[in-house]
Amino acid sequence: MDAVSTTNIVENSCLLLAVIIPLFGSLVVMTLKNNPNLREAISCSASVLLFIVVLSFIPALKAGSTLVFPIFKILPGLSVTLRADGFSMIFALVASSLWVIAVFYSMGYMRAHDEPYQTRFNACFALAIFGAIGVALSDNLFTLYLFYEIVSVCTYPLVAHHQDKESYDGARKYIVYLTTTAKFFLLPALILIYVLVGNLDFPHNIFTGIIPADTKGWIVVLLYVFCIFGFAKNGVMPFHHWLPGAMVAPTPVSALLHAVAVVKVGVFCTTRTMLYVFGVDTMNMLNLGIPTAYFVGFTIIVASVIALSKDNLKARLAYSTVSQLSYIILGVALLTPHAIDGGLIHIVNHAFSKITLFFCAGAIFIASHKKYISEMSGLGRTMPFTFGAFAVASLSMIGAPPVAGFVTKWYLLVGSMEAHQVGILLILIASTVLNVGYFAPVTYKAFFGKRPAGEPETGIKEAPLSMLIPILIAVTVSVVIGIFPGFMMQFVKMVTG
Template identity: 85%
Template sequence: MHALTPELAPVVENGNLLLAVIIPLFGSLVVMTMKKHPNLREFISSCSSVLLFIMVLTFIPAIKAGQTLHFTLFELLPGLSISLRADGFSMIFALVASSLWIIAVYYSMGYMRAHDEPCQTRFNACFALAIFGAIGVAFSDNLLTLYLFYEIVSVCTYPLVAHHQDAESYDGARKYIIYLTTTAKFFLLPAIILIYVLSGSLDFPHSINAGIIPSSAKDWVVIMLYVFCIFGFAKNGVMPFHHWLPGAMVAPTPVSALLHAVAVVKVGVFCTTRTMLYVFGVDVMDKLNLGIPTAYFVGFTIIAASMIALSKDNLKARLAYSTVSQLSYIILGVALLTPHGIEGGLIHIVNHAFSKITLFFCAGAIYIAAHKKYISEMSGLGRTMPFTFGAFAVASLSMIGAPPVAGFVSKWYLLVGSMEASQVGILLILIASTVLNVGYFAPITYKAFFGKRPGGQAETGIKEAPLSMLIPILIAVTISVIIGIYPNFMMQFVRMVIG
């Protein structure tokens, strides 16, 4: 294993961290009062998203200068507080969540109006509350604060999954909330309590080496706590606690995009990797041989979910299992415990987000424009919806890991990281998953552009979705290409974690 020696960063108190977290909360409260004023409601949502992004951007100079921003709300017990922090790791997720919220808000306006969805005020308010939880997770300074915001995301996204208020949506929402709250209560919360008892603190250190677990802790206890944390953060989609994710596909497409790209699953993998690196630490994971077994364990999720995706004809279901698979890339990279492996895992938080939100946006546009949700029905649609299916094709290349799209950067670092760790098995898993990615994405694009419509007849009346949906799609896919060609802006924050 290569030595990882992050430099200690000076800590600077900054109350703007609290303001950044409050912006989406305040926006959601104002939106709730705008039921009779839809235009004003959407104006408030869009303004809140832009303000949050600007606020997150203001932290960049200090973080790039090597500072760690900090703000304590209140202290409960010695070593136990509700406090916020911005460092390189925080900025990875905060920049993704805040920027994609802007795109998602504008896309949602077009989708919800075009589909004449009910309860749009509740939808917008809960959407903002989910971002409130996600930003809180990004800027959490300790495991307790992280847990509280993690639970906020679960509660606030439940109404979004149940949005249609029919038997199918209630069933999906019930599965969603049971999986997430049960794993958090029975695995995560006991682990957090025991970690505090053992260490006397839940604060994240500034180095990823040592973690906070004392050396006096028995090995079997540390291993148990580690397993509890991996399964407790069930939003990470690791099998066998992944069934909530495909079940949540009954929600409207903007919600699916939120779940898979912006808030929920990214909260899961962010919390998981934050805990792996800053609670247990690289040294402890290496000493107890936790890293490589974790990599192989999530490697099973990568392969199994990809194979299930191959069997799905429903486009959103195929994308859902693709998400289950792709999330485990992030955990696998960190579990390799090598510099390139960790970098590949963390940068995939960014790369997957922009590409996957593009794919779900495209799925929504196809449904709005053509009323098709099964891949077998999409033959020839690419010729009448070239921008939508063109964006889908580019985002698919990112999921596959082809240059010059963002996913190539992730795959490259993961492959190099597996060689650094001398893990041929992990290398084969990554190669096999790439082949499977091609297997479940390529046929969609091929059918769309080269397939024949049923009966050989072209359908009339089908055209691109409204511009309010198409423009966010094109923006998201363009960003995927840009961060694939110029990855260094986000990689600078990733490298701050390594040092």
């Protein structure tokens, strides 16, 4: 066997290694209940190793290769196969890098708050990443569906972590919404697509899709609607209620849900299906894109308005997530080059900024035991690093330079003008104003508000360094990718050309 072939085999087998690492890490963690230090060392090591393996894909992709690793075949045209391409790397890099940061933050939070069931938490956290990486590296719609469901099942214990009535209610809503929509919308769509096409493999460009050209238009539209609603992790209204309900979980879980494993899985699957199953040409021909953009535009505005009314910080952040996720779908639905670029890069930009915000919420709770914005007046003066990071991440959500969110808004605004959609332009402007409305008061109260009567200015200090350092790393990355977006944009450009 020549050297080139051997190299290809090694590169492709690393795809399987990327999936095995978090799975194996989870299994090892389960055996270490009585050794918390070793348990957390295994979690940290697995997260770092996964990130290194994902980084190892980059040279081959930059050289123009697509890595593919078949695991097993079920039926003709139906297999479990892994693949790394530009689209895969957008999400794989986000999930693997944020797992590293989240593991270190979680150690500090869980110990500072003396949370129970930490072994189960660490194991399920790793399993959620296992599912997320599997989704990112899926070569076909069947593999994508398989790992999508794994994420749903493995994150249920995380939402129900506290094992009280509130957490069980939130977890029940979470699992019912996600499994019901997948079974009643997504699975029938997959079966019909397989019958029509004979396989579920993703093509290598975003234009043609896989739906046969002679398929009746109404069937394609029905399949498209079923896929949009079937991937309910995308948070699109009206199937969004699970997301605020899941806020009963510990803050590291909320960060995992909103920035890494769950909602990003939803929008990644949705946009992967839009571009690689239906394709730009089919969506243009049947006019699927613009109605989708306005439909999710409704979610953007309404969720932002609801966020304005929430005094609980995590609840406000949850509705912000519902709104921000739809930016990703909106950008892709506009079907113009700049808009698609803006939608896909927001997978990255939103992840780093939103995990910073949830990390800050957890740090505030650990340091002050406060969950409500109305109680946080003056806290910024005793927790300047935490609230400073919150302010910077808020600017990213708003879309202000030089933070990452500005890159998203710029591309989306240009894309809406390319598509000649003044209505979408107005939605983006209105949502930006609403973003300011629900983020700015938090920072203003923290730094300029008066402490409640009877509460001294001293006594509350920053959270432990094990929590503060991940916060500062995440917010720094958010600024860096705002100033230097080229590294991640190279993978976006592999998708859009």
